[in-house]
Amino acid sequence: MAVAQPEAGLVPPASASRIRCTVDLDRDGKRHGNLIVPHSRNESAWGCIQVPITVVRGGPGPTILLTGGSHGDEYEGPVALIKLARALDPSRVKGRVIVVPSMNLPAVRDATRLSPLDGLNMNRIFPGRRDGTVTSMIAHYVFHELVRRADVVVDLHSGGKTLDFVPSVVMHELEDPALMERTLAALRTFGSPLALVLKELDNEGMLDTVVEESGRVFLSTELGGCGTTTPERIAIADRGVHNLLCHFGVVDAEPWAGAVPTRLMHTPDEDSFLTAEEAGLCEPLVELGAEVAAGTPVFRIHSFERPELEPAVSVARRAGVLYSRHAPGLVHRGDCLAVIAVDYAGAATRP
Ligand code: CA
Numbered sequence: 001m002a003v004a005q006p007e008a009g010l011v012p013p014a015s016a017s018r019i020r021c022t023v024d025l026d027r028d029g030k031r032h033g034n035l036i037v038p039h040s041r042n043e044s045a046w047g048c049i050q051v052p053i054t055v056v057r058g059g060p061g062p063t064i065l066l067t068g069g070s071h072g073d074e075y076e077g078p079v080a081l082i083k084l085a086r087a088l089d090p091s092r093v094k095g096r097v098i099v100v101p102s103m104n105l106p107a108v109r110d111a112t113r114l115s116p117l118d119g120l121n122m123n124r125i126f127p128g129r130r131d132g133t134v135t136s137m138i139a140h141y142v143f144h145e146l147v148r149r150a151d152v153v154v155d156l157h158s159g160g161k162t163l164d165f166v167p168s169v170v171m172h173e174l175e176d177p178a179l180m181e182r183t184l185a186a187l188r189t190f191g192s193p194l195a196l197v198l199k200e201l202d203n204e205g206m207l208d209t210v211v212e213e214s215g216r217v218f219l220s221t222e223l224g225g226c227g228t229t230t231p232e233r234i235a236i237a238d239r240g241v242h243n244l245l246c247h248f249g250v251v252d253a254e255p256w257a258g259a260v261p262t263r264l265m266h267t268p269d270e271d272s273f274l275t276a277e278e279a280g281l282c283e284p285l286v287e288l289g290a291e292v293a294a295g296t297p298v299f300r301i302h303s304f305e306r307p308e309l310e311p312a313v314s315v316a317r318r319a320g321v322l323y324s325r326h327a328p329g330l331v332h333r334g335d336c337l338a339v340i341a342v343d344y345a346g347a348a349t350r351p
Contacts, residue, residue, distance in 0.1 A: 061095020072107025077156025159225020
């Protein structure tokens with residue numbers, strides 16, 4: 001699967017992407033085009049992958065980069081962004097909106113989390129490599145050509161086929177207090193039922209990490225999951241994207257009110273994450289979004305090979321809200337079973 005990399009020292013400067021964009025990113029007006037990713041293979045000697053991109057520019061103002069489809073089995077983001085790309089009116093834009101609804105196009109085409117071409121997880125390989133495989137080349141282009149043009153980056157995710165989430169907008173705890181304040185202010189405008197300050201178990205190679213380290217505002221989302229979507233979740237995605245464009249002054253419009261007030265929460269430490277200790281069949285005991293106490297049983301896991309055994313019971317290690325849970329009925333040891341979010345106390349002291 002993975003292609004051997006050329007030796008270090010033979011490659012041109014990091015900024016020289018091998019990807020060509022068919023539209024001018026820097027001119028006023030609205031253009032739909034593609035990122036042309038070279039992909040020579042047995043089936044297509046001089047072939048390429050074409051990743052759709054839309055740019056809308058209306059004079060001076062901030063640039064917001066909106067991406068979806070980093071994982072190919074997540075749908076709210078790509079659907080909302082495809083709709084937005086069609087709807088955006090350049091006469092209402094002050095600044096620039098760059099939209100890439102299906103960043104990992106090969107994965108979107110196959111409805112898989114990882115790219116079927118090289119087995120890579122796009123959101124674990126940033127800032128990518130100009131001389132890497134297809135996924136890595138796209139990541140490299142996104143970081144060096146798109147993020148570097150942007151003031152604000154929003155990467156829309158959801159749980160894919162294996163997780164389900166209370167629809168939420170997500171940021172990380174940031175060391176820079178000014179960037180933390182700006183990001184929190186944007187987080188509050190999104191209008192999802194839950195807004196999360198997330199502690200990642202592993203943030204190496206995420207788009208989030210490289211954008212945050214560059215000092216730009218970065219937001220992500222977890223808008224649902226189970227490899228599908230719902231009208232309610234699409235509406236949350238549509239509203240969130242619209243409200244962020246309003247918040248940053250990129251479009252001349254009024255924000256849309258959320259159906260319920262946003263509850264600001266976080267995952268303070270590893271006790272928020274429940275990992276399966278046994279393989280088996282999942283019996284969920286708590287609905288997504290429900291309140292749990294410390295010690296509340298969240299899942300029973302039944303042995304389908306040894307039905308005479310008592311099921312393993314996974315209990316919440318802290319009180320809070322069942323923010324995410326394992327989606328498939330079959331679970332393996334080491335799978336993420338559930339995430340418990342708690343109210344964000346830090347928010348009380350923040351403006
Ligand atoms: Ca994801």
